[in-house]
Amino acid sequence: MSFSDLGLAPALVSALTDAGFSEPTPVQARAIPLALEGHDLMVSSQTGSGKTAAFMLPALHKQVQASPLRTPGVRVLVLTPTRELAQQVTDATRTYGKALNWLRTATVVGGMPYGAQLKALSRRVDVLVATPGRLLDHVQSRKVDLSEVEVLVLDEADRMLDMGFIDDIEAIVARTPQSRQTLLFSATLDGSVARMAAKMMRDPQRIEIASQKEKHVNITQSLLYADDMGHKMRLLDHLLRDVNIQQAIVFTSTKRAADDLADTLADQGFAAAALHGDMNQRQRTRTLGQMQRGQVQILVATDVAARGIDVQGISHVVNFDLPMQAEDYVHRIGRTGRAGRDGLAFTLAVHGERHKIRNIERYTDQSIPVQVVPGLEPQRAPRPGADRPRRGGPGSKPGWRPGGRGGYQSRDSGNRPEGRGRFERDPDSRPVFGDRPRGERQYGDRTQGERSYQDRAPRERAYGAGDRSDRARTDRPYAERPWGDRPRAAQGDAERRERPTQAWNERPRTGRAEGERRDAPVRRFDSRRRAA
Incomplete structure (x- = not known):
């Protein structure tokens, strides 16, 4: 036709x-x-x-x-x-x-x-x-x-x-x-x-015609696990130094990551440029033009470039960061293998992102084969359940993981002898404070029962000698009541008690006769200036 x-x-x-x-x-x-x-x-x-x-x-x-x-x-x-x-x-x-x-x-x-x-x-x-x-x-x-x-x-x-x-x-x-x-x-x-x-x-x-979930038969997909960011950068460097590479797009999740990664690759000798939404249209058009003319070999882009880029020379697509949506993965790898050509799509992920990989595989109805680069193998094997997102609460703290029935257990709790409950203590271990008899609890070098009244500091006997219960605090004379270590001035207290109480309108006005009004003198502006 x-x-x-x-x-x-x-x-x-x-x-x-x-x-x-x-x-x-x-x-x-x-x-x-x-x-x-x-x-x-x-x-x-x-x-x-x-x-x-x-x-x-x-x-x-x-x-x-x-x-x-x-x-x-x-x-x-x-x-x-x-x-x-x-x-x-x-x-x-x-x-x-x-x-x-x-x-x-x-x-x-x-x-x-x-x-x-x-x-x-x-x-x-x-x-x-x-x-x-x-x-x-x-x-x-x-x-x-x-x-x-x-x-x-x-x-x-x-x-x-x-x-x-x-x-x-x-x-x-x-x-x-x-x-x-x-x-x-x-x-x-x-x-x-x-x-x-x-x-x-x-x-x-x-x-x-063809669902987005259709397999890309002309695109070879690979999954590479990394231990950390340094390991991921070494894997990326290995992929981009492939002699068969023509042009490649490296996808990141943020605009800042795209700029930083493009600068890093440029410092390493790659003809790299960034493309993201914070760039104005003139810059984006110029970058795409350089990509189409072959002046840019590595394009580091966000998902804004996953749709709308049609460059026939793109042979590799690298997902440096996993996409937020599974369908964006299809649009990303679709930038290669266009017009019947073959393409390569690599995805870099850490072990904690395995649940995102499973979401992509369920969406595309196909599994992504895991590839291991000789000399760059991941050193840490994924723990069972490590890819599950942790819940909030104490179980999300470093060094702890959720236990059964609402409890929490330490990472080294797996060394517990078989048959013993999670909270059951070893009978041969040292007793804790709550297991000691009351008479054996120590306070410094003395037991609690041996601490007598005479051993207390003088400041603790501030109410006088003898037992406090023999004499109530209010039964002592006022002058004998201490305030710290100094007695109060009884004479000043007596003067305050003997001072007559007068209402505010009964107090005499000093300096004025009865009924005399005190008016402020009128001062003119010029008089104030002369006085100054």
Whole structure:
């Protein structure tokens, strides 16, 4: 089957032939005829299967068949989750529509200056490729008219939902006409994707060419265990010094780790560069251009690059950090082995991450074989249950692990003689404090029963000689009551007791006669200045 058999316009078929596309892929062969008939589509296909052409070719065909006398406005709107994917779709659109000299394409993504985008939107735009956040800004400022949209494409819809674009997508879709054709492409077609499709699609046709869980038969996957970060760095150095390596992508979990690892590899002599979301669009475009031209051999990236990078020369993918979601693992390793080529995917993990490996294996329905590099074997074997996440409480402290029935036991409790309970003490061991007889408890060099009243310090007999019970504290004269070691001044106390008590209004006013009013003298500003 060829592209001409699908019913595409001759101009599009000629452009595909010039670009080297001989025959359609399975997803293109099934999606293009249904899209040309005007159906809404929900498509799930494996990454790298040619889905960009599956939605862009029928959209361009509709533009070729349309009347040239029509009102200006965006006709094809493509929403993507990342800037890299938007740029990839734009490049593919220009390749497919190379013979259509009148076709105008614009890209609206975050991280780029508003001025250039406003200039592009001020002219006629036939195909608009955008990320939801930046497009909504232009829509709300009335810089984009979506009332003439004929084809709406949601590319990587599940990824856009994961990134929190659901509100932006609904606001954008509300500005498009109800008569539009909607094409949705996603890794999964269930859950939140299905609920969103039910709101904005009319009787969609469901196409599942290849699930994301399908085995990558042309990608050799390997799992390497490491003891610590130093061991992981030595394994990475061994992998990147393979003579058969062409270009590689090393995935990290954070942006800072991507920058640090790229700097480390550059210091070791590798042509390495970082790619993550904190870089502006100009930097990211320049890095991807260097990667496509072969100037960068090792690209250290976060998951933002897992979708949308289409570099044919990538032969190795290394998961330096495990992904947060199991499906991201599929998108990561899908950066290699594209267009029928073979690829290698390596995953580095510590023993405590075995539960994440099992989640990936359950999601992909296949096991990842463990590989051991001679001379870099892990020195510590995984303990049984070490991959289980620890619960909170005392069992999560270092040196302790949960025991049975709510108790906790030390790591060396495995040396307990067989048959003895967890809290049963060895009868031959030294008795603890609570097991001693009361008379044997020592206080310094004396037993507790031998400590008499005469042995106490003088300060402890502050109430006088003799037993305290013979004389109560309140029965002694006031002068005999001590305050520390010094007696109180009885004379001062007597004077305070004999002082008459007067109300506040009975006290005489000193310096004034009865009824005399004391007024403050009036001081003028100039008199104060002269006095100063």
